[in-house]
Structure formats: structure tokens, C-alpha cells
Amino acid sequence: MDATESIATADEATQRARATSLLAPRFYKTDFQAMDRFDFAPLRSEWDTLLAEFERDVNRSHFERDEQFKDEVQALPPELKQEFVDFLISSVTAEFSGCVLYHDIKQNVQNPDMRALMGYMTRDESRHAGFINRCLRDFDLGVDLPALKKTKDYTFFRPKFIYYATYLSEKIGYARYIMIYRQLQKHPEKCFHPIFRWFEMWCNDEFRHGEAFALMMRSEPKLLRGHNKLWIRFFLLAVFATMYVRDHMRPTLSKAMGFDPTDYDMRVLHITSEITKQVFPLTLDLDHPAFRAGLDRLFRIADRQRTLKKQGGVVAGIKRVGLTAAAVATFVRMYLLPTQSNAAPEQIRLAPAW
Ligand SMILES: [Fe+2]
Ligand SMILES: [Fe+2]
Numbered sequence: 044m045d046a047t048e049s050i051a052t053a054d055e056a057t058q059r060a061r062a063t064s065l066l067a068p069r070f071y072k073t074d075f076q077a078m079d080r081f082d083f084a085p086l087r088s089e090w091d092t093l094l095a096e097f098e099r100d101v102n103r104s105h106f107e108r109d110e111q112f113k114d115e116v117q118a119l120p121p122e123l124k125q126e127f128v129d130f131l132i133s134s135v136t137a138e139f140s141g142c143v144l145y146h147d148i149k150q151n152v153q154n155p156d157m158r159a160l161m162g163y164m165t166r167d168e169s170r171h172a173g174f175i176n177r178c179l180r181d182f183d184l185g186v187d188l189p190a191l192k193k194t195k196d197y198t199f200f201r202p203k204f205i206y207y208a209t210y211l212s213e214k215i216g217y218a219r220y221i222m223i224y225r226q227l228q229k230h231p232e233k234c235f236h237p238i239f240r241w242f243e244m245w246c247n248d249e250f251r252h253g254e255a256f257a258l259m260m261r262s263e264p265k266l267l268r269g270h271n272k273l274w275i276r277f278f279l280l281a282v283f284a285t286m287y288v289r290d291h292m293r294p295t296l297s298k299a300m301g302f303d304p305t306d307y308d309m310r311v312l313h314i315t316s317e318i319t320k321q322v323f324p325l326t327l328d329l330d331h332p333a334f335r336a337g338l339d340r341l342f343r344i345a346d347r348q349r350t351l352k353k354q355g356g357v358v359a360g361i362k363r364v365g366l367t368a369a370a371v372a373t374f375v376r377m378y379l380l381p382t383q384s385n386a387a388p389e390q391i392r393l394a395p396a397w
Pocket of ligand 2: 141168213248249252
């Protein structure tokens with residue numbers, strides 16, 4: 044089931060959330076014993092500050108609906124509704140993926156600092172997933188989260204891959220939400236659903252989660268050196284390209300918020316790239332003409348794939364194989380573009396200042 048098929052029932056919503064594809068959010072397992080051995084000592088004072096922030100729980104009462112919420116939920120034109128529902132399902136899956144992973148880590152380690160950290164992040168992600176799912180339930184399209192936990196495929200990632208991937212998805216999540224919030228603050232007439240009013244405080248949670256992974260990586264400098272730089276480059280490109288393609292598949296949603304998807308995505312990527320300088324030794328050259336052309340090409344290939352998938356049949360199947368090869372070749376070419384190197388700043392922590 045792909046993003047263009049409209050979702051009519053809660054079962055279909057759960058099915059969409061469960062589907063495994065290159066573009067859909069995944070669920071993860073990791074090496075819990077390795078996570079348990081993580082040493083908090085080298086950055087003790089940074090960790091104490093961060094854990095105290097988590098404990099203060101400034102968003103404790105944020106994820107409750109206000110009086111106006113219900114009145115602001117309006118009927119949407121069918122195409123916009125379909126893309127918005129797709130956005131909500133993909134978002135609830137991503138939020139719940141964090142919730143499940145952090146909870147699993149907490150349950151499987153003894154280290155009290157790691158348990159506390161994962162407990163706080165589970166708390167936040169469960170609020171986020173719950174809030175989105177309530178919005179889906181308004182349309183009678185709530186995802187069955189317990190069933191999803193049981194039946195979705197899990198991808199095993201070594202802890203370092205969890206750090207690279209989760210760090211990036213937390214920070215890009217921050218950048219996406221804050222950009223939407225700022226845009227709708229400027230153009231309140233485009234705020235077609237009340238959920239967007241929650242995004243400002245919400246994205247600060249994501250920013251803080253990202254800070255935790257930044258500290259983890261900065262505690263183990265070998266994760267940021269040598270051949271690991273190749274992995275970092277891979278994850279940067281994979282996360283950035285996935286977002287670009289996925290957003291371009293929802294043109295009506297962008298338009299309703301008053302965004303051009305390319306402009307929105309490039310701004311999100313620039314913010315994210317700037318943030319990652321706190322930890323990653325390199326950034327991608329986002330303005331390189333071949334990089335921009337590559338992103339567009341990946342989207343065009345994915346769009347064509349989607350059409351062929353709907354057509355079905357042997358010929359379409361063969362064409363899809365060819366397109367997959369073209370996508371891989373494009374990805375490799377983009378991967379090989381020059382990067383900009385970056386020295387680790389002494390001050391690791393950043394404030395969500397965008
Ligand atoms: Fe979240
Ligand atoms: Fe998060």
C-alpha cells in the first residue's frame with residue numbers, strides 16, 4: 044500500500060503504518076548490552092544538565108487539547124485530506140518507533156543513567172505518538188499502536204548506527220516542525236488543522252532528544268573518525284534524500300501550508316546541517332548543483348516507480364528494476380560529491396534557536 048492510495052479505515056491506517064518500504068519509518072532493535080556499557084563519565088557535567096532538563100519536564104501539560112481544538116478540526120478537500128492523513132500516519136509511526144526503541148533499551152539495561160535517559164525519551168515520544176493518533180482518531184483512522192508494536196518488522200542496528208540515524212531523525216524532526224510552526228505563525232489563515240499550534244513546544248522535545256545522541260557520540264570520539272566518517276556521510280545522505288522524496292510526494296499538503304516543497308526541504312536541510320556541526324566531522328554540500336539535481340532525480344524515479352507499481356504487470360516490473368538501478372546510481376554519485384569538513388566545537392550543547 045503506497046502513499047497515493049487513500050486510507051478509508053483504521054485497519055488500512057494500521058496497515059500503512061506497518062508497511063516496510065525504503066521511504067517508510069522503521070522500527071529498530073539494537074545491542075542492549077553494548078548500550079549498557081556506555082560510559083557517562085567523560086561528559087558528566089553535560090549529562091547532569093541534560094538529565095535535569097528532562098526531569099523538569101517543561102512539556103508535562105503541553106500535550107493536552109484546549110477548548111478550541113475541536114472547533115478547529117474542519118472538513119478538508121479530499122486530496123489534502125489524503126496527504127495530511129498520510130503525513131499523520133508516517134509521523135505517528137516515526138514517533139512510536141522512537142517510543143518502542145527507547146522503551147526497549149530502558150527495559151534491557153541496568154545502567155541507571157541510561158535507564159533514566161531512555162525513560163524520559165519514552166515518556167516524550169509516547170505523548171507525541173498519542174497526540175497524533177488522537178488526531179487520526181478524529182477521522183476514525185487511529186493506528187492500532189499495540190498491534191503495530193507486535194507485527195511491524197524490526198531492523199537491527201548496532202548502537203553506532205542507532206546514534207547516527209536517530210540523532211539525525213530527531214534533529215531533522217525539530218527542523219521540520221519549527222519551520223511549519225514559523226510559517227503558520229506568519230500565515231495563520233493557512234493553519235488548516237489545530238495540531239500545528241502544538242509544534243513549537245513539541246519540537247523542543249525532539250531537539251533535546253537529539254542533544255542526548257550528540258552527547259553519546261561526542262563521548263566516543265572514535266565514532267566520528269576514520270572509516271566511520273563514511274557511515275556518517277551515508278546516513279546524512281540517506282536521511283536527507285528520504286525526506287526530500289517523501290515531502291515531494293505530498294505536493295498538496297505543502298501548498299496548503301503555503302510552502303514550495305523544494306524551498307521548504309532545502310531550508311530544513313540547511314538548519315539540520317548547521318545543527319549537526321555540533322557532532323559530525325563533515326557536512327554535505329547542499330548547494331552543489333549536482334546534489335540538488337540528484338535529489339530531484341531521486342524524486343522523479345520514486346514518482347515513476349509509484350505509477351508503475353499501480354499499473355502492475357511484467358513490463359512495469361522490468362521497468363521498475365531499471366529504475367531501482369538508476370536510483371542506486373544516483374545515490375552513489377551524490378555520495379561521492381565533495382563534502383565540507385568540520386572541526387568539533389568545544390561547546391557541544393546547542394539551543395533550539397531557529
Ligand atoms: Fe517525538
Ligand atoms: Fe524525539
